Amino acid sequence: MEPLEVLQCSPPLAREPLDAEQAAGLARVFKALGDPVRLRILSIVASHEGGEVCVCDITDAFELSQPTISHHLKVLKDVGLLTSERRASWVYYRLVPERLGELSALLDTPAAV
Amino acid sequence: MEPLEVLQCSPPLAREPLDAEQAAGLARVFKALGDPVRLRILSIVASHEGGEVCVCDITDAFELSQPTISHHLKVLKDVGLLTSERRASWVYYRLVPERLGELSALLDTPAAV
DNA sequence: GGTCAATATAGACGCTAGTCGATGTCATTC
């Protein structure tokens, strides 16, 4: 899985048509956001004070199996929206705010607002 | 298909955890963005001077069948990212910049940038 | 009104993605 540096060099959507490669990279990230469970996970991590959340806390917030949560965390991590760190028995996930910021900038249409 | 007014009242992702309903509505929009063809269509429409593009022009930009393009346009329209207007034989699609702006604001993490 | 062109809809098909139970891995503790 490539590190996905498409975001850094993508112009706003409204400036010029995306080429196929840019679109493919971006679509990966948006697809990761296109699931309600993953959106909730992301907002749990993003809004948690301290900036990091243990997997067990995330799992407790849903009525889904632990492997399913683990799968969603992997998807979010693969597209660079989350990072993880193991400390002792626990794994802590943390937001990559730059990623969100890049997406936000990309969608920021001049005509909008 | 409901009109999807989730966006207007959703706080930034990082402020507080989304509830299931908010997440479901948002996921629909992001899922619509989670396809490379749809992202390219969106950027074609968004970057086109005059603000509107004929379906035939979009179809010409891809090596996909006309029904497939029509399907993608419908998906983007259903989540409120595009609107369409028929004039004579042609149908013109136009961006809804407020939608993009709402998404952009939603992803705009305080910690980012 | 018949024909043609532009677009949408319907139905089918293959592949992807979300979920689960079972199992593996790693660290802690006794």
Add this chain to the structure above:
DNA sequence: GAATGACATCGACTAGCGTCTATATTGACC
């Protein structure tokens, strides 16, 4: 080092999605 707990990986199942061909719809023009 055996057992336990936290998390990841694997394999299977099902539903949904992207694509196609075929067909319907809508409007223009003769």
